[in-house]
Amino acid sequence: MENLRAYLAEHAFLQGLKSEHLDLLVGCAENVRFDPGEFVFREGKTAERFYMVRHGNISLEIFKPGHGPIAIETIGEGELLGWSWLVPPYLWNFDARCLDLTRALALDGACLRQKCEDDHDLGYEIVKRFSSIISQRLQATRLQLLDIYGNGGKR
Amino acid sequence: MNQMNSNPMLPRSFAINRVLKETYDTFTLDLAPAQRHTGFSFAAGQFNMLYVFGVGEIPISISGDPNDPGRLVHTTRAVGTVTKVMDKLKLGDQLGVRGPYGTSWPVAEAAGHDVVIVTGGIGLAPLRPAMYELLSHREKFGSVVLLYGARTPEDILYKREVKKWRSEFDLNVHVTVDRAAGGWRGNVGVVTAMVPKAPFDPYHTIALVCGPEIMIRFTVMELRKRGVPDDKIYVSMERNMKCGIGLCGHCQVGANFVCKDGPVFRYDRIKNLLEIREV
Numbered sequence: 380m381e382n383l384r385a386y387l388a389e390h391a392f393l394q395g396l397k398s399e400h401l402d403l404l405v406g407c408a409e410n411v412r413f414d415p416g417e418f419v420f421r422e423g424k425t426a427e428r429f430y431m432v433r434h435g436n437i438s439l440e441i442f443k444p445g446h447g448p449i450a451i452e453t454i455g456e457g458e459l460l461g462w463s464w465l466v467p468p469y470l471w472n473f474d475a476r477c478l479d480l481t482r483a484l485a486l487d488g489a490c491l492r493q494k495c496e497d498d499h500d501l502g503y504e505i506v507k508r509f510s511s512i513i514s515q516r517l518q519a520t521r522l523q524l525l526d527i528y529g530n531g532g533k534r
Numbered sequence: 535m536n537q538m539n540s541n542p543m544l545p546r547s548f549a550i551n552r553v554l555k556e557t558y559d560t561f562t563l564d565l566a567p568a569q570r571h572t573g574f575s576f577a578a579g580q581f582n583m584l585y586v587f588g589v590g591e592i593p594i595s596i597s598g599d600p601n602d603p604g605r606l607v608h609t610t611r612a613v614g615t616v617t618k619v620m621d622k623l624k625l626g627d628q629l630g631v632r633g634p635y636g637t638s639w640p641v642a643e644a645a646g647h648d649v650v651i652v653t654g655g656i657g658l659a660p661l662r663p664a665m666y667e668l669l670s671h672r673e674k675f676g677s678v679v680l681l682y683g684a685r686t687p688e689d690i691l692y693k694r695e696v697k698k699w700r701s702e703f704d705l706n707v708h709v710t711v712d713r714a715a716g717g718w719r720g721n722v723g724v725v726t727a728m729v730p731k732a733p734f735d736p737y738h739t740i741a742l743v744c745g746p747e748i749m750i751r752f753t754v755m756e757l758r759k760r761g762v763p764d765d766k767i768y769v770s771m772e773r774n775m776k777c778g779i780g781l782c783g784h785c786q787v788g789a790n791f792v793c794k795d796g797p798v799f800r801y802d803r804i805k806n807l808l809e810i811r812e813v
């Protein structure tokens with residue numbers, strides 16, 4: 380438990396979180412490990428958790444019929460994987476596949492949602508942090524969609 | 535400018551002595567003067583006006599090593615009328631060359647600083663000479679970081695060289711692509727997203743940025759968020775050009791001629807021209 384708390388406190392996503400809130404999160408957290416090639420989650424499955432990556436890299440992929448998997452983003456050390464646990468209907472939109480040996484902290488979505496309901500200060504803090512990440516990713520996605528290195532679709 | 539003829543608008547004839555296909559639409563030509571071999575001195579970041587006889591003349595950055603003036607190198611992406619004909623040229627064919635023109639990357643001024651290079655797509659070509667300069671005087675700089683973004687793994691320029699740089703222990707090289715099909719084990723995501731995590735000290739850094747203008751704007755935003763001052767950020771701008779020497783006004787942006795006052799500008803001097811808006 381002590382270890383888990385230290386890992387949570389160290390992770391960039393929770394930097395500066397109040398000590399009593401960290402205590403609450405420990406109860407929802409677990410250390411997890413994935414082998415290279417292993418899927419953390421698959422598209423369409425229930426999003427029960429999210430992951431704070433400690434080591435390794437995870438590829439977010441979408442399956443394009445006739446083409447196979449297309450990688451759209453890599454999530455690495457110090458980053459956060461998954462927010463579908465926060466928004467109904469709690470389903471993953473992508474596949475997440477480990478590129479190398481990956482260690483992460485997994486947080487149980489239902490457990491955390493309950494703690495956020497019980498303690499709105501914690502809830503607001505978590506939602507603020509997720510919103511900031513979602514907005515950064517949205518901006519990155521828009522840049523990707525602009526296809527700035529493209530040749531006007533002439534390829 | 536000692537290479538220029540007395541009439542600055544008259545190109546000198548060069549012969550192609552090496553053709554290298556870099557990616558499906560990008561190629562590198564090595565040129566040698568058709569008559570006497572005098573070498574071609576230039577500074578990292580400068581460009582030449584290349585004339586495809588009977589077709590047209592375009593600005594292309596010099597992408598070779600400034601310490602090797604015997605090889606005049608240009609990497610070009612075939613996008614339109616002139617570049618597509620250039621793509622078809624063969625060994626021994628001739629090109630007209632005027633230059634070198636324009637301002638250069640502040641490599642000497644960067645001594646004593648960390649250097650972070652952020653580039654995307656063909657933008658690596660004008661920055662490769664700066665990489666060569668940094669590497670040949672490596673001891674003068676702190677961290678040297680290269681963040682390079684391409685559209686897909688197949689679009690990565692100078693693959694072998696980038697791979698070699700990645701393996702150097704005193705260089706931090708990070709490559710990312712916007713999307714990738716199976717088999718790519720590298721990073722996927724936009725190059726601007728790498729700036730927050732890159733290992734440099736923002737208060738003692740010179741940043742060199744080149745790529746599509748949208749990429750430049752968002753890169754500058756990330757660099758500023760980290761605390762890199764505006765007068766330590768340098769960007770290279772592209773505008774249509776005709777004369778290349780500040781006569782015709784074709785490349786004018788505000789009070790600046792990109793051909794003469796640029797293409798490399800210190801960001802604080804042109805920031806109102808690269809207005810930051812949300813995508």
Ligand SMILES: Cc1cc2nc3c(=O)[nH]c(=O)nc-3n(C[C@H](O)[C@H](O)[C@H](O)COP(=O)(O)OP(=O)(O)OC[C@H]3O[C@@H](n4cnc5c(N)ncnc54)[C@H](O)[C@@H]3O)c2cc1C
Nearest residue numbers: 592593594595609610611613614615616617659772773797
């Ligand atoms: C200082 C400077 C340095 C440059 N250095 C390089 C370099 O090292 N390598 C290089 O490949 N290019 C470089 N460029 C850009 C290059 O000059 C243009 O791509 C070239 O002029 C296009 O000429 P074209 O006749 O082939 O295309 P055009 O027939 O003029 O254009 C055809 C189509 O291509 C599109 N197009 C034009 N330019 C670009 C572009 N830059 N990117 C994407 N689409 C474009 C146009 O929108 C148009 O639809 C540089 C430009 C400047 C100003």
Ligand code: FES
Nearest residue numbers: 776778782783793
């Ligand atoms: S191209 Fe003629 S003034 Fe710049």
